[in-house]
Amino acid sequence: MFSPKGLVVELYRKVVKPLGEEDKIFRLFIGGRGVATYVFWKLGGHRVDPLSGDNPLIIATGPLTGTGIPMSGRAAAVFRSPLTGIIGASNLGGRLGPVMRFTGVDILAVLGKAERPTYLLIQDGKVEFRDASHLWGKDAIETEEILLKEHGKNAAVLAIGPAGENLVKFASINHDIWRQFGRTGGGAVMGAKKLKAVVFVPDRQQVEVAMPEKLREFLREFTPYFVGEKSVKALFDAGTMRLVELANQMGFFPTYNWQRVSLEGWEKIAWPSFRREYFLRPGACLHCPAACHRLVESRKYGVSVDIDYETVFALGGLTGCADPDEMIRLNDLADRLGMDTISLGNAIAFAIEAAKMGKLGAKLEWGCGDLAKLVEDIAYRRGVGDILAEGVREAARRLGLEEIAVHVRGLEPAGYDPRVLKGMALNYAIGYRGADHLATMAYALDYGGYAGGPQSLGEEKVRAVAHMEEVSALFDSLVMCKFGRGVYDTYPGGRGFEIFAQLLTYVTGHKWDGKSVRDVALRIINLTRVINLEMGAGPDSLPERLYRPVQFEGKEYRLALEELEAALKTYYKLRGWDDAGKPTNEVLKELQLDFLIGAR
Numbered sequence: 388m389f390s391p392k393g394l395v396v397e398l399y400r401k402v403v404k405p406l407g408e409e410d411k412i413f414r415l416f417i418g419g420r421g422v423a424t425y426v427f428w429k430l431g432g433h434r435v436d437p438l439s440g441d442n443p444l445i446i447a448t449g450p451l452t453g454t455g456i457p458m459s460g461r462a463a464a465v466f467r468s469p470l471t472g473i474i475g476a477s478n479l480g481g482r483l484g485p486v487m488r489f490t491g492v493d494i495l496a497v498l499g500k501a502e503r504p505t506y507l508l509i510q511d512g513k514v515e516f517r518d519a520s521h522l523w524g525k526d527a528i529e530t531e532e533i534l535l536k537e538h539g540k541n542a543a544v545l546a547i548g549p550a551g552e553n554l555v556k557f558a559s560i561n562h563d564i565w566r567q568f569g570r571t572g573g574g575a576v577m578g579a580k581k582l583k584a585v586v587f588v589p590d591r592q593q594v595e596v597a598m599p600e601k602l603r604e605f606l607r608e609f610t611p612y613f614v615g616e617k618s619v620k621a622l623f624d625a626g627t628m629r630l631v632e633l634a635n636q637m638g639f640f641p642t643y644n645w646q647r648v649s650l651e652g653w654e655k656i657a658w659p660s661f662r663r664e665y666f667l668r669p670g671a672c673l674h675c676p677a678a679c680h681r682l683v684e685s686r687k688y689g690v691s692v693d694i695d696y697e698t699v700f701a702l703g704g705l706t707g708c709a710d711p712d713e714m715i716r717l718n719d720l721a722d723r724l725g726m727d728t729i730s731l732g733n734a735i736a737f738a739i740e741a742a743k744m745g746k747l748g749a750k751l752e753w754g755c756g757d758l759a760k761l762v763e764d765i766a767y768r769r770g771v772g773d774i775l776a777e778g779v780r781e782a783a784r785r786l787g788l789e790e791i792a793v794h795v796r797g798l799e800p801a802g803y804d805p806r807v808l809k810g811m812a813l814n815y816a817i818g819y820r821g822a823d824h825l826a827t828m829a830y831a832l833d834y835g836g837y838a839g840g841p842q843s844l845g846e847e848k849v850r851a852v853a854h855m856e857e858v859s860a861l862f863d864s865l866v867m868c869k870f871g872r873g874v875y876d877t878y879p880g881g882r883g884f885e886i887f888a889q890l891l892t893y894v895t896g897h898k899w900d901g902k903s904v905r906d907v908a909l910r911i912i913n914l915t916r917v918i919n920l921e922m923g924a925g926p927d928s929l930p931e932r933l934y935r936p937v938q939f940e941g942k943e944y945r946l947a948l949e950e951l952e953a954a955l956k957t958y959y960k961l962r963g964w965d966d967a968g969k970p971t972n973e974v975l976k977e978l979q980l981d982f983l984i985g986a987r
Contacts, residue, residue: 389413389450389597389895391493393426396507396514398499398580399440403514406494414897415979417904418449418493419866420476421911423465424918426496427474433921437469437572438554438579440500446487446545446585447494449866450894453485453594453674455606457613458871460484460674463863468571469579470556470730470778471797471821473919475571478866480672481563486543489589501581508538510588519583523552526723527561534586545585548725550766551578555776557730557799561722565680565693566672569727571798571820597896605893608880614676618873622679623669627696628658630802634700637834637841638939639807641800642704643753644736645793645932648804648939652709656699665711667691672868679870685715692718700802701732706739707753720759724766733799734775735761737782737792746786747771793930795822805929806937806944808833809844813852813954816927819915827856828869844950849957857908861887864911884908910978912962913970917983920969927955927968 391413393406406412406426416422423445427433435441444466451459462484468475487495491512504519522530527548534544544562551558551574558574559567568574577583596602613619621629634640635653642650654660661683670680670693684691692715702717703709721728735758742751749771751761764772774782779799783792793800798821805812810829818826829852833841838851855872862869865887876883888899929951936945959966963974972984 389897391418391450392491392512393494393496394492394514395430395496395498398497398501398505398516398582400499401516406496409493413450413493415907416911417861417864417891417907418452419447419461419463419864420465420478421860421864421907421914422494423447423463424474424476424911424915426494427465427467428914428918430496430498432467433918435467437467437472437475438575440580441498442467442576442579444497444573444576444580444582445494447866448484448488449864451865451867451890453488454596454602454894455674456602456890457610458675458677458868459865460672461866461868462487463866464560464568464573466573466576467922468797468820469554469575470572473796473821473922473924474819474915475573475576476820476863477560477568477570477573478863479562479566479568480675480868481543481566482673483543483545483562483566483587484866485673486541486589487587488594489591490587491590492587495585497580497582500579504581504583506534506582506584506586508586508588511590522583524549527725528564528723530584531561531564534584538586538588541589543587543589547574547577547583548723548766550725550776551575553766553768553776554578555726555766555768556778556781557727557734559725559727561725565722567722567727570729570823572727574725596894598893602890602893605880605890609878610676612878613874616874616877618870619677622677622870625658625662626669626679626681628661628681628694628699630696631657631699632659633834634696634802637807638944639804639834639841640700640704641802641804643707644705644733644740644791645804646937648807648937648944650704650707650709653704655709656703656711656714661694661711665715675868677870683711683715685712687712688716688719690715690719692722694718697801698728698732701729702735702758704802705732705736706755706758708755708758710755713755713758717758717762720762724762726762726766729801730778730799731762731765733779733793734765734782737779737788738771738775740791741786741788744788746788790931793822793932795929796925798822800824803830803833804937805933806946807939808841809946809950810838810841810848810852812844812929812933812946812951813849813958816929816951816955817856817958819912819919825859825869827852827859828872829855831855831872844954846957849954850961853958853961856912857905860908860911861904864907906978910980913974913978913980914983916964916968916970917975917980917986921986
């Protein structure tokens with residue numbers, strides 16, 4: 388039987404204690420984001436300041452992690468976001484998830500603030516507190532390299548850079564050079580705790596499963612299907628970079644701070660250009676045959692990075708920069724300094740527009756310019772960088788420029804314009820982290836032509852988006868890569884929730900079925916909703932700019948407020964929530980969330 392282990396670490400007192408009730412918690416929430424969100428609630432994270440030592444930083448794996456199941460090698464993090472003030476969450480690939488489980492720890496909750504810079508060393512299910520004074524001030528990649536040299540190449544390292552130390556509100560937690568807990572400011576949470584890094588040293592190379600022969604039989608049949616499936620082949624061929632071309636051809640590529648939907652000269656930063664002049668090799672997370680990472684090198688700047696669509700959209704499209712060398716250079720800087728490139732690009736684009744309006748006290752222009760200096764200024768909070776380090780919402784408030792600020796609940800959006808891909812309008816409005824493209828992955832429904840096509844926001848699209856929200860919550864809690872959503876849903880041997888029920892049964896020894904798996908997803912969605920309401924999450928809405936029409940190839944694309952309001956009404960009804968979007972007591976009881984009743 389699956390028997391998870393959790394630890395609670397208190398930095399100031401240097402105390403480690405067991406989490407308790409692991410079996411019950413994992414049964415109710417599976418793992419990853421679900422378990423971490425529940426622990427966040429139990430530890431009172433919703434009552435504390437995001438940059439206080441009391442804000443729990445929770446890192447969690449799932450029962451499938453480390454088993455070799457394709458796309459199961461991820462880990463999740465949950466905390467109160469310093470950027471948004473509500474649930475902050477992220478997940479990453481690389482090697483962290485499996486290696487963490489190989490140390491004998493399934494979930495780690497970190498509380499308190501260390502007296503001096505500290506890193507945690509975790510091995511054999513135990514925690515050591517190590518001095519990190521010699522690492523403070525170093526960039527995230529350099530920090531990881533030093534710790535790997537000291538603790539061995541099989542270790543997995545989480546580290547922050549100067550942005551996290553300086554409490555940049557969208558600072559990331561970095562791993563495996565180019566992987567990040569990127570969104571919502573986890574790096575600032577670590578910086579506020581004086582926690583420079585966490586190092587996991589494995590003492591084994593596998594995890595036990597309840598039915599090993601059943602799992603081996605499944606993998607023998609599933610893995611060839613997985614490798615040959617068309618969505619996986621597309622990832623292997625071009626990674627997410629293939630979307631640059633699609634987004635510009637369909638007109639959903641946000642540019643010039645969300646004022647246009649295609650970038651002049653976009654061909655220079657599309658995948659064919661990168662592949663021809665800059666491509667080194669593909670890369671993969673542990674236990675993933677898809678190898679969707681695109682490692683590229685700029686000979687001009689002498690740096691290499693793992694480039695992706697969101698980075699090119701944010702640092703290229705939003706700023707009006709169509710230069711591959713600059714994309715690589717800025718990506719490398721963001722990785723080393725430790726910042727989420729989506730929020731960073733949105734902040735820079737906002738700054739350029741503000742400067743051109745004469746509101747920022749700095750001279751900035753659309754295009755590549757000297758964006759590298761501005762990136763560094765943000766990380767070190769120098770000059771205008773100090774304002775931008777607060778994120779777009781707060782920078783706009785201070786400058787009186789809310790009308791040009793694009794965010795939902797403080798989180799800046801990813802690269803899918805909701806005036807063209809209307810399922811994304813609902814996605815961004817209900818996103819539990821704010822303008823979170825991975826809350827429902829509705830962009831795939833939209834550009835794929837499903838549920839009425841990209842311009843549909845009727846009941847069929849709302850139902851599809853709600854289903855994808857459940858899939859997303861499940862993947863975040865298993866913890867699995869969402870790029871596997873298509874292949875797992877089409878596998879003839881079991882589809883959708885049923886295939887994960889099958890895998891959970893093999894791995895944990897507990898009997899699961901499709902309904903019990905879906906119930907977990909619904910439980911997580913409702914738990915998160917109540918916690919966010921408790922923390923003062925605002926209404927489900929979009930920023931003013933996204934209601935303004937946009938032109939593309941002679942056609943006007945418009946999102947009406949009434950469209951979104953109608954979609955929200957349908958969505959609330961599907962969820963069994965009240966007219967204000969609050970879960971009812973009946974829904975909470977049905978999902979075994981009675982402890983939340985009265986919390987609001």
